[in-house]
Amino acid sequence: MSEEKLEIGKISKPRFEFRSFGQNFDLAHFRMSRLSVPIPEKVWERHSDEIYIISRTNDINNTKIRDGKMDIKTLVQTYQGLEQWNPLMKGEFPMNTEILRNEVFPAFQVSIPPLDKDVYTFDEFMQLIYAHPDLAAVRVHKQRFGYMVNDTICEYAVVLINGARVVTVSSESTEMENILKTLSDLKLEGIENINYLQAIKRVIGMINKPLANE
Secondary structure: OOOOOOOOOOOOOOOEEEEEEEOOOHHHHHHHHHHOOOOOHHHOEEEEEEEEEEEOOOOOEEEEEEOOEEEEEEEEEEEOOEEEEEEEEEEEOOEEHHHHHHHHHHHHOOOOOOOOOOEEOHHHHHHHHHHOOOEEEEEEEEEEEEEEEOOEEEEEEEEEEOOEEEEEEEEEEOOHHHHHHHHHHOOOOOOOOOOHHHHHHHHOOOOOOOOEOO
16 A cells, blocks of 8 residues: 655644654754755744643543634554544534533533533633633644655644743654654654643643653
């Protein structure tokens, strides 16, 4: 079976992903920039502001909101240290109560608060999150720099998590072998693979663990 040709910003079959967070990935970023093939100018540098909904009781469903739209991904499997994620749901505000009751809050794996309206605006939904003892809304700003190494989509990003600055590097592909080669080329072998959920929980103190090279 031939490998799928990846394109940054395009939808493909479920990808495997390596990602890590810390204070310094300058060497990996330098090598990433040197080894990258040319990529479209629109992904050289991107900025976004997002809200991640973090749950004390959930580590498999990743929920973020950007531009009034909600995106939930679920962890399918971890293999050879790499994670594979699939879309679980997409929605936008105002959001029907049945979606919140049957899809969104179950993904958080927490008790469902009383929902006495038919439809919830973004602000009304956020009030439910702020009031819930097991949930936190975390503001995340991303400055992302895109690359393509060994046919894997790579990224170096400066991330502000509720204002706390960290950096992250990643490599993702439908082909695990390409990611493993890229990790070797970028001198990232042996670095812990963690996702945004885990990183945010560590930064806000919900998990008592450090990030890489802290």
